[in-house]
Amino acid sequence: MQYGVDERGYYGQFGGAYIPEMLFPNVEELRVNYLDIIESDDFKDEFQHLLRNYVGRPTPLYFASRLSEKYKTKIYLKREDLCHTGAHKVNNTIGQILLAQRLGKSKIIAETGAGQHGVATATVCALMGMECVVYMGEIDMARQRPNVERMKILGATVKPAISGSKTLKDATNEAMRHWINNPDDTHYIIGSVVGPHPYPDMVARFQSVISEEIQNQLQEVEGRNAPDHVIACVGGGSNAAGAFYHFLEDKGVNLIAAEAAGLGISSGKSAATTALGKPGVLHGSKTILMQTEDGQVVEPYSISAGLDYPGIGPIHAHLFDDGRAEFFGISDEEAMLAGVELSKLEGIIPAIETSHALAVFGKRTFGSDEVIVVNLSGRGDKDLETYIKWGKY
Amino acid sequence: MQTLMKNRINQLFEDKKDVLNIYFTAGYPSLGDTVKVASALEKAGADMLEIGMPFSDPIADGPTIQDSSQIALESGMTLELLFEQLEELRAHVSIPVLLMGYVNPVMQFGIERFCESCEQVGVDGVIVPDLPMQEYLETYQSLFDKHGIRNTFLISPNTSEDRIRQIDDCTNGFIYVVSSSSITGAKKGVQEGQLAYYQRIKEMNLKNPQLIGFGISDHQTYRTACDYTNGAIIGSAFIKQLSKDASEEGIENFVKGIKEKSS
Numbered sequence: 001m002q003y004g005v006d007e008r009g010y011y012g013q014f015g016g017a018y019i020p021e022m023l024f025p026n027v028e029e030l031r032v033n034y035l036d037i038i039e040s041d042d043f044k045d046e047f048q049h050l051l052r053n054y055v056g057r058p059t060p061l062y063f064a065s066r067l068s069e070k071y072k073t074k075i076y077l078k079r080e081d082l083c084h085t086g087a088h089k090v091n092n093t094i095g096q097i098l099l100a101q102r103l104g105k106s107k108i109i110a111e112t113g114a115g116q117h118g119v120a121t122a123t124v125c126a127l128m129g130m131e132c133v134v135y136m137g138e139i140d141m142a143r144q145r146p147n148v149e150r151m152k153i154l155g156a157t158v159k160p161a162i163s164g165s166k167t168l169k170d171a172t173n174e175a176m177r178h179w180i181n182n183p184d185d186t187h188y189i190i191g192s193v194v195g196p197h198p199y200p201d202m203v204a205r206f207q208s209v210i211s212e213e214i215q216n217q218l219q220e221v222e223g224r225n226a227p228d229h230v231i232a233c234v235g236g237g238s239n240a241a242g243a244f245y246h247f248l249e250d251k252g253v254n255l256i257a258a259e260a261a262g263l264g265i266s267s268g269k270s271a272a273t274t275a276l277g278k279p280g281v282l283h284g285s286k287t288i289l290m291q292t293e294d295g296q297v298v299e300p301y302s303i304s305a306g307l308d309y310p311g312i313g314p315i316h317a318h319l320f321d322d323g324r325a326e327f328f329g330i331s332d333e334e335a336m337l338a339g340v341e342l343s344k345l346e347g348i349i350p351a352i353e354t355s356h357a358l359a360v361f362g363k364r365t366f367g368s369d370e371v372i373v374v375n376l377s378g379r380g381d382k383d384l385e386t387y388i389k390w391g392k393y
Numbered sequence: 394m395q396t397l398m399k400n401r402i403n404q405l406f407e408d409k410k411d412v413l414n415i416y417f418t419a420g421y422p423s424l425g426d427t428v429k430v431a432s433a434l435e436k437a438g439a440d441m442l443e444i445g446m447p448f449s450d451p452i453a454d455g456p457t458i459q460d461s462s463q464i465a466l467e468s469g470m471t472l473e474l475l476f477e478q479l480e481e482l483r484a485h486v487s488i489p490v491l492l493m494g495y496v497n498p499v500m501q502f503g504i505e506r507f508c509e510s511c512e513q514v515g516v517d518g519v520i521v522p523d524l525p526m527q528e529y530l531e532t533y534q535s536l537f538d539k540h541g542i543r544n545t546f547l548i549s550p551n552t553s554e555d556r557i558r559q560i561d562d563c564t565n566g567f568i569y570v571v572s573s574s575s576i577t578g579a580k581k582g583v584q585e586g587q588l589a590y591y592q593r594i595k596e597m598n599l600k601n602p603q604l605i606g607f608g609i610s611d612h613q614t615y616r617t618a619c620d621y622t623n624g625a626i627i628g629s630a631f632i633k634q635l636s637k638d639a640s641e642e643g644i645e646n647f648v649k650g651i652k653e654k655s656s
């Protein structure tokens with residue numbers, strides 16, 4: 001596998017496990033056990049059962065005829081927005097909580113940006129009766145308030161991250177510190193394909209159900225099991241990793257990643273990591289990182305809390321470096337317009353993260369007989385306040 | 394690897410027990426304070442110094458060191474500037490000096506250039522908590538050795554005996570014994586489980602000396618560390634001192650308070 005993780009935990013030059021020794025026993029325990037556990041029949045049965053009966057999988061692959069007409073191509077939407085809790089994040093939290101149980105852990109911590117991963121974690125903790133603490137940047141708590149309340153209703157404790165930029169990066173720092181302080185009974189459910197090995201691979205595997213279903217569903221409607229293009233937004237990159245997963249080695253499938261350009265790539269208010277970053281280490285892995293000359297992490301900006309992160313998962317750093325995926329920087333404005341467009345054309349209000357993927361249609365043309373799958377990673381309920389504030393609909 | 398020339402760190406442990414190693418953040422409380430604080434610490438009786446290279450995202454540090462790093466960065470501290478400041482280090486300071494920080498700024502500076510700069514200004518060792526052992530052995534060690542820089546590894550109560558032996562094998566300075574499962578600055582005091590852990594380390598008869606750090610804040614916690622190992626490392630407690638009073642006298646009283654029992 002050219003694009004899978006290697007034995008040392010790397011994707012090309014990216015990945016690894018850059019963690020303080022205090023976290024080594026926990027991460028090593030995961031590394032040694034994760035494949036055996038997730039490939040065991042008992043795990044697979046329970047995972048599949050919950051994905052079907054609790055999450056509502058398989059999610060539809062919906063042919064968006066009016067959107068297709070507008071852009072003169074064939075667009076399918078993979079409806080992760082219809083997952084229980086409203087985004088793809090729950091695929092991963094179900095997988096990780098089953099794993100945590102098998103490792104004998106009783107407490108769960110998580111970080112969250114938009115609050116979708118926090119909600120998905122709080123949800124599975126309620127389901128399994130496990131204690132749950134979610135770290136969330138203070139700024140994100142304000143702009144994603146409904147999700148803060150959802151987590152509380154579900155019984156989780158939400159702790160504000162008040163250091164640095166007070167967003168996803170800082171929530172991740174706090175969760176890692178919490179794990180250092182509580183190594184014995186706690187599992188850290190990371191919400192994207194970031195963090196030290198084996199997290200990026202583990203999360204990608206749990207999300208890979210997305211592309212597995214796309215293969216089967218396309219076969220039924222198009223008589224082929226692979227599209228010409230897959231488009232997904234990239235914050236850390238978990239929905240993209242899941243949507244790309246089974247097509248990574250098939251060069252006939254073009255992979256397209258949409259990053260948040262905020263107010264514009266060179267505005268100084270952006271989160272377009274591949275455009276602005278260079279190789280560096282953050283949160284346990286070597287990846288592409290927005291940073292100063294001196295190696296200090298730059299505080300990112302995006303209208304979308306879920307994409308407001310200065311790095312990307314190492315798998316995406318490798319896909320970028322290798323030229324395997326096309327990357328587009330999508331501004332706040334372009335994303336909001338694309339979100340409203342989908343709402344009016346298809347009756348689906350997408351999450352603002354997802355809107356970044358939809359905005360690719362304004363950036364690039366596609367052939368009229370090409371088949372495109374957009375991963376509709378989440379729904380826009382949580383973003384109503386942002387839509388309202390923006391106002392142009 | 395075993396034929397490295399002795400450096401100041403090795404000499405210190407040959408000559409002394411009850412080593413007191415004090416951490417402070419470069420460029421704190423004021424940007425130009427780095428060498429001033431170092432020199433005051435030596436005068437006050439510190440045996441070794443650990444100068445923090447501030448990083449924006451210090452995941453192993455508690456609020457005290459986070460805040461001092463943030464302040465130093467906001468004042469304009471960079472690795473480039475730090476090495477400039479340290480050019481006069483050895484005119485004022487003769488005890489061993491380590492640089493402590495996270496791997497990303499070192500990587501951006503360039504590993505080889507970093508090692509050369511350390512050698513040039515007279516830095517004896519480094520502590521980079523998020524640099525994995527494997528990575529160190531594969532790409533860093535030969536450069537560190539070439540420039541006579543000692544790398545320091547951390548161990549925690551959850552580190553397995555095998556791994557401690559492995560760390561002992563690839564170290565040539567000292568081993569940093571993290572006192573409990575925690576980030577820096579935690580106030581857990583000395584707990585019973587902790588003494589058992591110190592005893593276990595002591596009985597391993599490691600070839601490298603050891604210093605206990607994290608949560609050492611006063612004479613008593615320092616003495617406990619000395620009972621089991623070669624000494625202690627103080628960080629957050631000293632940063633708190635600097636934030637209140639960074640004068641030479643304030644620093645002297647702080648170090649005295651640690652070393653001597655108050656009457």
Ligand SMILES: Cc1ncc(COP(=O)(O)O)c(C=O)c1O
Pocket residue numbers: 087088113114115116117191192193233234235236237238239240305306307351353354377378379
């Ligand atoms: C709907 C939705 N899409 C995408 C993301 C970004 O995460 P990732 O890049 O890991 O898919 C988030 C994160 O909160 C999200 O809520």
